[in-house]
Amino acid sequence: MKISKENAEHYIWGGKCDGWHLVKQDDLSVIHERMPSGTLEVRHFHKKSRQLFFVLSGIATLEIDGKIEVIKAFEGVEVPPNTPYQMMNQSDQDVEFLVISQPTSKGDRMLL
Numbered sequence: 001m002k003i004s005k006e007n008a009e010h011y012i013w014g015g016k017c018d019g020w021h022l023v024k025q026d027d028l029s030v031i032h033e034r035m036p037s038g039t040l041e042v043r044h045f046h047k048k049s050r051q052l053f054f055v056l057s058g059i060a061t062l063e064i065d066g067k068i069e070v071i072k073a074f075e076g077v078e079v080p081p082n083t084p085y086q087m088m089n090q091s092d093q094d095v096e097f098l099v100i101s102q103p104t105s106k107g108d109r110m111l112l
Helices: none
Strands: 009-013 017-024 029-035 044-046 050-057 060-064 067-071 076-079 085-088 095-102 109-111
Touching (some): 050 060, 067 076
Antiparallel strands (some): 009 017, 029 095, 044 109, 050 095
C-alpha cells in the first residue's frame, strides 16, 4: 500500500508542527515532518535511536552537540545515539523533512 501525508497517521507537536508516520515499527520509524518558520524542538538526545534528518524543502538548522549544521533541500545529517541535538527552523519559510530512526525513537527521548 502506498503511503503519503494524505493517508498517514498525523500528529501535531510543539503546538504548530506536523508529523506523519510513514513507517511506524519498533525497529524502524520514518516520519515526514513540517516545521513553520520560527519553530524549534526541545533540545534532547536518544539513548538507543540513531536518526537521519533529510530535508525535502526549505532550510533547517540542526544544532548537534554544540555544532550548527544548516541543511538545505535534498541534504541530510545523521545524529548518533547519546548525542544532544535540537532541530530549528530559523528561515522565513516552512521546512519539510524526513526523520528516519533506527530503532524507533518512541520512549527513547531524554530531555536536557
